[in-house]
Amino acid sequence: MKRIVLTGGGTAGHVTPNLALIPHLDKLGYDVHYIGSYNGMEKELVEKKGIPYHGISSGKLRRYIDLKNLSDPFRVVKGVGQAAKLIRKLKPDVIFSKGGFVTVPVILGAKLNRVPSIIHESDMTPGLANKISIPFATKVCTTFAETLTHLPEDKAVLTGTPIREEILQGDRAKGLSLCEFSTSKPVLLMTGGSLGAVRINDVLRESLDMILEKYQLVHLCGKNNLKEELVGIQGYRQFEYVNEEMSDILAMSDVVISRSGANIISELLALKKPHVLVPLPANASRGDQILNAASFEKHGYSYVLNEEDMTPKNVMKAIDSVYNNRNEYIDHMNHSKSSNGIENILTLINELVK
Incomplete structure (x- = not known):
């Protein structure tokens, strides 16, 4: 063998x-x-x-x-x-x-x-x-x-990049059921990777009232980053990390906010998910995520928001821009040769x- x-x-x-x-x-x-x-x-x-x-x-x-x-x-x-x-x-x-x-x-x-x-x-x-x-x-x-x-x-x-087959086979209804979401509002997913993204977590939570007026938010916040005081808020679900459920969560999501690691952006491209990329800044990395995000932005796949520019106002602007222009982003991704x-x-x- x-x-x-x-x-x-x-x-x-x-x-x-x-x-x-x-x-x-x-x-x-x-x-x-x-x-x-x-x-x-x-x-x-x-x-x-x-x-x-x-x-x-x-x-x-x-x-x-x-x-x-x-x-x-x-x-x-x-x-x-x-x-x-x-x-x-x-x-x-x-x-x-x-x-x-x-x-x-x-x-x-x-x-x-x-x-x-x-x-x-x-x-x-x-x-x-x-x-x-x-x-x-x-x-x-x-x-x-x-x-x-x-x-x-x-x-x-x-x-x-190798992409897990199961990530392409998600069930939107199962995702909505898992998060106890309805079909009345679009769903926003924030994923900061397995280790989380503290700055994105903080700004999203500062923006929560504004976000929940228009969207439902499922927040993958990373290990030890759950906030007990936010448990039970209608339209908001937080998880440290998900594995098997990720395909269903992605299937139900209309817009994704993510770091720009190569694996997650390859999955977003394969799924044709409109998204906002917040690359890990140069002072906290070797700059690879900045280059990844720039390439995706150049091809029309992504809206890029730098971490240093993150404010509740700019986050809402980015989310709304991607959601309102989602068909344009999907069209660009459909023409990808990746x-x-x-x-x-x-x-x-x-x-x-x-």
Whole structure:
């Protein structure tokens, strides 16, 4: 039986594309294993799928000064040894990495064992973990054509992003029932990713009275960001994070407010959901979300509102503009040439196995 090791972690964005591939790999007869960090969020998400999970030591790769920068390289070195030993034991035919700091030891371990590896870079420019790993990888998949210029020509392959099939099969009625919403007002969804988005959360809650005059709001606010005093308000539902229910929530949503991570914007594009993007600002990131949002805005898919410009007035202006012009945004997205990357990535995996 063919065997593949998947890796990726740190945020849901580094896990969900792997989850999208798993059912297709099963159908193709692959024995799937997963390598992640000891207690990262990827562990729970992967084990729910019944996939054998192997935890290793990993250190966060930081661009800023922190005392942990002194100790984390030793964790990475330890992780390389653990990953190399695991790979020798599992004897996979190929490794697929979705990024995140835990993947660096795995890609290095694959190189030490002469196992071919594929990296997927979702954003416009490679993240730090992928930058370190690319010299040791066999191939590098990209979401954006613009990314190809940042990669070795003999390794780069434009594939698109893998999108979970279930995200495309949501039921609007189930979403309305889950949130106890009616059909009398349009639905606004705010999602800040698995870790939340504090600034967006705060401004939305400041704007809540204005929003609820016109819309119903389902608010995915991130871990430990629920507000007990807002429970029970008609037309408003808050969740820390949703998984299985996300497809139904997206199906019922008329407008989405989101960060501009590559995975969520790829899903919004595939679903043709009118949306407002609030990219993570440059002082809190490497600027990849700003580039992603700029590309989508250029193609007419998105309304972009910078976090520093977020006020209740500007938020309402953005929401109303997108909702009132939703057909125009949908038309632009209908003309997108972007595709679900699953088939392209599976083809590449099979080629390397052969």
